[in-house]
Amino acid sequence: MINKQKIMKINSIPERSTRIVEAVFRCKWSLTVYQLLAEGVNRPGEMVRSVDGLTTKVLNDCLRKNMDFGIIERIEYNEVPPKVEYVVTSFGKKFITIIEELKDLEDEMSALA
Template identity: 55%
Template sequence: MNQNVKLQRKISPVKTGGLIESIFRCKWSLTVLDLISNKINRPGEMVSCVEGLSTKVLNDCLRANIKFGILKKNSFPEIPPRVEYELTEFGSRFVEIIDQIQVLEDEKSK
């Protein structure tokens, strides 16, 4: 390699790393994204489907995923109020990447 060539990093991983660390720091994020991908999108339904998931932790997780643009909250003006969550376009792409990582993990385990 030419010693006169100085390699520069094109993009700092800090922004991407922050997103990934924040999502994966919450042990429930992948579970919540999987539930929403499988059309379980109402908070009460999510809590009842996952043993150990509390409403407070779920709300924190949902809020973080909304902040990062992965999820979108839909509120319906009904009585009683109804709230549902869905993946954004970005969130759908993010879940596809997570699915690809799972494929890699499965291949490694063979």
């Protein structure tokens, strides 16, 4: 009797990246923050002033979550008064590209409906 080895592996969902995507979509402000950063709005006070309904507390929670995932990073300048800016990391640029692709896919699906 010939013993055949199985060549196919079961593909599983990538856990870490899936958790990041879920967390980003659960946070209603993450996509807005990415858009602001893309437009050059990178200071927290300026972000809050740019978006109706966005509060400092909610923004800080959103920024912290995105920093924990490595999507954005905080740059602190040694000045008085303190100056803080946020920028997208190289990983964040890749991640945001994937999010944009998901949006394009959603648009295509909506057009078919």
